[in-house]
Amino acid sequence: MNIAVAQSGGPTCAINASLLGVFRHATKYEEIGVVYGAVNGIEGLIYNQLVNLNEVIASDDDVELIRQTPSTVLGSCRFKLPDSEKDDSVYKIIVETLKAHDVGAFIYIGGNDSMDTVVKLDKYFKANNIDIKVVGVPKTIDNDLPVTDHTPGFGSAAKYVATTLQEIVRDSSVYSVESVTLVEIMGRDTGWLTASSAVLRANGLPAPHLIYLPENPFSVAKFLDDVRVAMKKYYAVVVAISEGVELDPDEVGQTEQSGKEDVFGHKYLAGVAKTLEKVVSRELKCKVRSIELNVMQRCSSHLSSKRDITEAERIGESAVKAVLEGKSGVMMYFKRISSNPYNVRIESVDATEVANRVKYFPREWIAENGHDVTEKAIEYCLPLIQGEQNFRIKNGIPQHYILPCALPRERAKK
């Protein structure tokens, strides 16, 4: 049989390593023929855009370059399959594509939405006696998937966030004036990535001085008090705040509207850090700056965690093993045995346990003062950011792998 693999959802630095894990492990087995890469996630199966990876990953050089390339070499999508009981037309197209390529297993690397696809495909195949296995491989910088100890991609993002915050702390503290620097960090509704910035404590740095996660109710009044207290001690205060922290419009004032409107025509607030920048400027009248770490937190592969990349490859391999053991409708996951020494096992879980669900940052890991995390959180994050990648550099810049089939042009014709 042949197998197909695809990547979905938001990019990370580790998702290509998982693709490599699938590809390289599959080529070790005689019973597996070609490994196809579906372009743009599940859309590649719908639009019949499959790439023969055995042809395009031709050398050890290709392997090295893919490992150090961020984002998804196969492209991605945000596509939600309909309920097959209501409308199975798209399922029929997918089956047609898979059968035409003699595919016996589909491995999907993605987040909680992608696990919804794993569940739905598996259910449809089983209900219709189609022998195609479906296995999910987790990935997201948000670290918000249930069951798994952590998600591939999170460790590299955390390493970026911590390293960059340390540099911002140095940058912000040069002048002899009081200042506030607000750093907005991704993670959607969860605080994992913001919390990871606290690993700087392990190196003796008190920063970031204030940490706010969406799992804790946010009060602007308390925030301003926290800043006032921190400023007495640290002068140049650096705040790490999750993009998902909800501000009460009554507390921040109507002037903070970004002018943008959502699809329903509702005006919404600017980013949380930008909004609080204006509040600090108005209320504390000190120097203030807001910084969005933006997409750099998910694509700065030059700063990826070696452990994260290694684990991402291993969990990709494990999906191939699961397929050969006859498993389907499962997601592979990390079970942490111990933090020190660090030890994880890879196991599988029914994908329904993960699909469309969110794992929040534990309330008990938020410090009582509401603006910090506990030692447990640091102990959890530290092992995940360990190790540095060796890079192939050309002209002073890391080299990236670009799929030779010129995707964007092809997509345009679609």
Next chain:
Amino acid sequence: MNIAVAQSGGPTCAINASLLGVFRHATKYEEIGVVYGAVNGIEGLIYNQLVNLNEVIASDDDVELIRQTPSTVLGSCRFKLPDSEKDDSVYKIIVETLKAHDVGAFIYIGGNDSMDTVVKLDKYFKANNIDIKVVGVPKTIDNDLPVTDHTPGFGSAAKYVATTLQEIVRDSSVYSVESVTLVEIMGRDTGWLTASSAVLRANGLPAPHLIYLPENPFSVAKFLDDVRVAMKKYYAVVVAISEGVELDPDEVGQTEQSGKEDVFGHKYLAGVAKTLEKVVSRELKCKVRSIELNVMQRCSSHLSSKRDITEAERIGESAVKAVLEGKSGVMMYFKRISSNPYNVRIESVDATEVANRVKYFPREWIAENGHDVTEKAIEYCLPLIQGEQNFRIKNGIPQHYILPCALPRERAKK
């Protein structure tokens, strides 16, 4: 005699290497006793805050850590000396501090404002027969100092910008939808740093697809046309634009006011990328994102250029040599002999040639289409981003050096 050294203006990744160059070279000469570091630039001489560097830089470890620490270990300032002919009170205080520490030479590492300080101090010392030499060492990520081929700090910032833009290009191109990503890059009124992103062409990458510098008049209508054309070819268009590009408020609409006001009460426009994000969203109705590389461009020492750091140290050394040769009122600078093979000489120039002046990006290096730079610009930038630093890592994060005299607290008491 003893010497004093200070750092001034905006932080860079290389300014601490120049400090090291001064310190380490000075310790080689018997005629030089103590090297004092003035805290927060010239303010350290005014408030008598001097650190004995021979005591605080105690080991090879300290040297290694300082070399990899971004920003200014001695702190910085933005202080403009008054004209001594109108008011010499602060000059008298500075002389008092320097004499009390038996300082025979003051080396000031900074940008064009700091060279103004070099000129004024030198003029005052000479007019009053005070035998204290004053020598400037250039630094700025903006690369906007006249005379010198380039400024220490620029190469590292350029390496960060190019590396990060390449990653953003990968991140932006994963979905099968048309999109525009606007990346705002520092450089004040000059386009050097934005132009440096074009080094990606040397690695075969067509991105950034559009490059806009402040040296060229900007038209929103032309910009939208450029984006439309680029989108047909590249689908996910990435734009590098200088923070200093001036937008015509009539072209972008009154709604783009940020709500902030400057010290004179004038409302001003939001950042250029954020403003154009709204324009693109309104006019092209496609997916659009703006990214500010923010302070990360000047403090991401984890990505510094080895050549930049090495040169910054060398030019620091050269200032000590100049002092011992009896020079004063000069700035050290790089004279490029050739780009390939790369070869520079360090010479000195009268600081009046540099103070308060700006070196703009050459008009003839801007492509005729107005949204690109020429091969000459790439040839200029490429040598400056070469080489990677080896880092001391602890717990997965580069270690930084922090001056043991706990500056912020001391400053607070000032």
